[in-house]
Amino acid sequence: MASALTSVVSTMDSNAIVASALAIVASYTLYRISRKPKNSSLPPGPKGWPVIGNLLDVPLDVDFWKTFRSWGQQFDSEVIHMSIFGINFIILNSMQATKDLLEKRGKIYSARMSLPMFDIAEYTKLVAFETNTKRWAAGRRLIMSFLTGKELPKLYPVIEDECAKLPLKVYREPGKVGDWLEETVVSVIMRTTYGYTPTPNDRFTHITFKLLDEMLVAARPTSPINIFPFLRFVPSWVPYLGSPSLQASAFKETMTKVVKEPYEWHLEHKDDEEVKGSLCAKFTEMAQGEEGKEIGRELAEWTAAVQFIAGADTTTFTLHAALKALLLNPDVQKKAQAQLDSVCGHRLPTMDDRPKLDYLDAILKETSRWHLLGPFGAPHMVDSDDEYNGHFIPKGSIILPNMGAIASDATIYPDPEAFKPERHLGEAPELDSGAYNFGFGRRVCPGKALAQAEMFLTIATLIKVFDVRPWTSEKDGVKAEIGEDRPPGMDMPRRPTPYAVAIKLRNEASLELVQGL
Numbered sequence: 001m002a003s004a005l006t007s008v009v010s011t012m013d014s015n016a017i018v019a020s021a022l023a024i025v026a027s028y029t030l031y032r033i034s035r036k037p038k039n040s041s042l043p044p045g046p047k048g049w050p051v052i053g054n055l056l057d058v059p060l061d062v063d064f065w066k067t068f069r070s071w072g073q074q075f076d077s078e079v080i081h082m083s084i085f086g087i088n089f090i091i092l093n094s095m096q097a098t099k100d101l102l103e104k105r106g107k108i109y110s111a112r113m114s115l116p117m118f119d120i121a122e123y124t125k126l127v128a129f130e131t132n133t134k135r136w137a138a139g140r141r142l143i144m145s146f147l148t149g150k151e152l153p154k155l156y157p158v159i160e161d162e163c164a165k166l167p168l169k170v171y172r173e174p175g176k177v178g179d180w181l182e183e184t185v186v187s188v189i190m191r192t193t194y195g196y197t198p199t200p201n202d203r204f205t206h207i208t209f210k211l212l213d214e215m216l217v218a219a220r221p222t223s224p225i226n227i228f229p230f231l232r233f234v235p236s237w238v239p240y241l242g243s244p245s246l247q248a249s250a251f252k253e254t255m256t257k258v259v260k261e262p263y264e265w266h267l268e269h270k271d272d273e274e275v276k277g278s279l280c281a282k283f284t285e286m287a288q289g290e291e292g293k294e295i296g297r298e299l300a301e302w303t304a305a306v307q308f309i310a311g312a313d314t315t316t317f318t319l320h321a322a323l324k325a326l327l328l329n330p331d332v333q334k335k336a337q338a339q340l341d342s343v344c345g346h347r348l349p350t351m352d353d354r355p356k357l358d359y360l361d362a363i364l365k366e367t368s369r370w371h372l373l374g375p376f377g378a379p380h381m382v383d384s385d386d387e388y389n390g391h392f393i394p395k396g397s398i399i400l401p402n403m404g405a406i407a408s409d410a411t412i413y414p415d416p417e418a419f420k421p422e423r424h425l426g427e428a429p430e431l432d433s434g435a436y437n438f439g440f441g442r443r444v445c446p447g448k449a450l451a452q453a454e455m456f457l458t459i460a461t462l463i464k465v466f467d468v469r470p471w472t473s474e475k476d477g478v479k480a481e482i483g484e485d486r487p488p489g490m491d492m493p494r495r496p497t498p499y500a501v502a503i504k505l506r507n508e509a510s511l512e513l514v515q516g517l
């Protein structure tokens with residue numbers, strides 16, 4: 001999925017900063033420029049130019065976060081300021097500053113910025129993109145009630161069932177392992193959310209991936225309505241000038257389908273056992289009690305839809321990155337397999353095994369550090385003026401927690417470039433990447449525990465049965481290039497660079513495991 005947490009609203013890929021700026025500039029620039037801070041001591045940062053501010057200081061072709069980190073060193077400050085077209089950006093280059101603002105002062109640091117295209121297409125009705133309204137809080141409450149604590153394990157049977165299907169799929173078509181991982185993730189989401197099991201070429205899956213592609217387009221700086229919001233009012237029949245509003249309406253139509261169609265399916269099948277236990281059924285019941293009948297259903301529909309939008313690509317790409325890490329680190333793979341064999345013997349792992357498989361969990365923590373899904377996570381917006389360490393932080397600033405800087409901070413992670421699951425084990429484990437890669441404070445990812453459980457069992461199942469090896473040409477024995485482990489690029493979620501992998505059964509016993517399925 002080109003995730004809902006993608007580019008502009010939630011992250012800062014290189015285009016996204018420009019996108020954010022351009023999109024809002026028409027209505028916002030004069031206001032921001034004319035507004036004087038209460039006092040002049042904004043956090044330090046590069047000087048910039050009139051009107052465009054630091055637009056030219058932001059490199060478009062390398063990792064942003066490295067530049068932002070170097071500004072921190074240059075100005076000797078964990079908190080840096082830049083502005084683009086009058087919009088203030090506050091970069092947080094340390095875990096401490098991030099926690100102080102996004103967590104301890106979460107009350108005022110939990111808003112989201114928006115974009116005209118996102119408003120028109122109604123993406124801003126999704127929990128992930130809605131600013132901190134009462135509706136957003138109610139949507140979060142719904143998700144948190146069922147994806148955390150004692151409720152979460154009720155979803156484990158679905159995870160176990162989908163993971164148990166994985167070995168046979170991979171055995172039959174090992175070359176499509178990336179697709180099978182995605183299918184596992186999507187099936188878990190659709191079954192737990194709606195009680196619906198996707199079929200090959202599934203219509204709901206298809207339309208949701210279409211939506212995710214459209215979201216990327218909607219987030220682009222080149223989306224005309226983001227630059228000139230008035231274009232939304234030009235009738236679609238007007239040659240050329242009408243096409244942006246036509247596109248925006250088409251995007252809204254897809255969004256509506258994604259929200260309504262699986263929900264309708266769930267209502268039509270409400271007596272099926274799996275549907276009765278689905279999140280959607282629970283959301284509907286709980287939301288009605290909370291908000292009154294009509295709003296209740298609307299909230300349930302939108303809250304259900306965000307599971308796929310926010311959860312599919314994020315989880316899938318992390319699994320792809322884990323596979324790549326195992327491929328590049330055969331010793332790590334062997335160690336994990338040894339632990340799996342000693343705990344599970346001759347059977348597939350289950351969720352009950354998780355407490356004993358700490359090395360697997362450490363691999364996933366290290367994967368999330370080593371391949372951050374987005375070096376800035378999902379930016380928050382501050383909705384009141386504030387002051388931090390003597391610096392003024394103006395209301396409306398976009399806050400960019402520089403997770404890239406945290407994940408590669410040698411004072412937190414000695415030898416940060418190395419992939420070392422061991423750093424997360426023992427008496428004094430290093431900082432758990434889960435403390436930042438799922439976001440912060442009131443916005444922290446509500447799907448965190450589900451994603452971690454699912455990723456654990458998926459990888460455990462896969463390497464219990466198969467070895468992950470470099471792909472080698474049968475013709476000349478040449479190994480495929482694996483590419484950079486930490487590719488540049490600021491997409492969120494960031495897909496690992498493609499790599500060729502050979503998946504082989506580990507031994508005769510593994511074949512029996514597959515045949516027994």
Ligand code: HEM
Nearest residue numbers: 127128307310311314315377378438439440443445447451
């Ligand atoms: C490896 C998997 C995942 C990662 C790394 C991840 C990461 C994130 C991040 C960084 C945020 C932004 C937090 C912030 O603004 O501070 C977020 C938000 C969110 N995530 Fe996840 N996520 C993952 C999986 C999931 C799953 C499986 C679900 C649901 C089933 C989910 C649902 C959400 C929702 C609804 C939000 C929006 C929260 C809000 O804005 O209040 N995520 N996630």
